[in-house]
Amino acid sequence: QSVLTQPPSASGTPGQRVTISCSGSSSNIGSNTVSWYQQLPGTAPKFLIYSNHHRPSGVPDRFSGSKSGTSASLAISGLQSEDEADYYCAVWDDSLPGPVFGGGTKLTVL
Amino acid sequence: EVQLLESGGGLVQPGGSLRLSCTASGFTSSSHAMSWVRQAPGKGLEWVSVISGSGGTTYYADSVKGRFTISRDNSKSTLYLLLNSLRGEDTAVYYCAEHVSTWSTFDYWGQGTLVTVSS
Secondary structure, eight states: OOSBBOOSEEEEOTTOOEEEEEEOOTTTTTTSOOEEEEEOTTSOOEEEEBTTTBOOTTSOTTEEEEEETTEEEEEEOSOOGGGOEEEEEEEEETTTTEEEEBOOEEEEEO | OEEEEEEOOEEEOTTOOEEEEEEEEESOOTTSEEEEEEEOTTOOEEEEEEEOSSSOOEEEOTTTTTTEEEEEEGGGTEEEEEEOSOOGGGOEEEEEEEESSSTTOOOEEOOOEEEEEOO
């Protein structure tokens, strides 16, 4: 069981906006910045969002991140079939110490 | 662009040992911290260990503490993970990752190497 809680699944139709949540505590999300990763089937994870809401170069602006208190969210607008993947949040946890990942959310594009 | 290439995975018996390597090329820097992250079959990502750019600071997940050792040779742009006292639950794809900014931001990933622990 992960220190960070994500819904196991999410879904949407093409063109829709979907949001994936990541819930933590004061020792992790509450005091550190969150990053997000996309893992397409059979491939290595890909870096999507850093410092809560910044996108690395090359990541479409359809992907956005936010953080409030001990929770963070990843939003994907204009959903496309190629967005079907697993999504993970990550953050440093001061109590370990070390980084922790959420359990992952499998996004299905209907 | 940074490229990370893992090697050293394979089939090993319970209680056995293995050494994984990760060679970096491209616009990488020896000042960047690096991590090992693993993913058991059908499961999520699990952080395993991180090492600072100089190699002087290391952290481990509780699940591997005392059994795994992370190290690096900056002259060879190579990261290592020594896996001892292996158990069935260590079976996973092991990824190396580079941290450019914070130690919880995994900027670059390798393609992974599979470790299977079975008799």
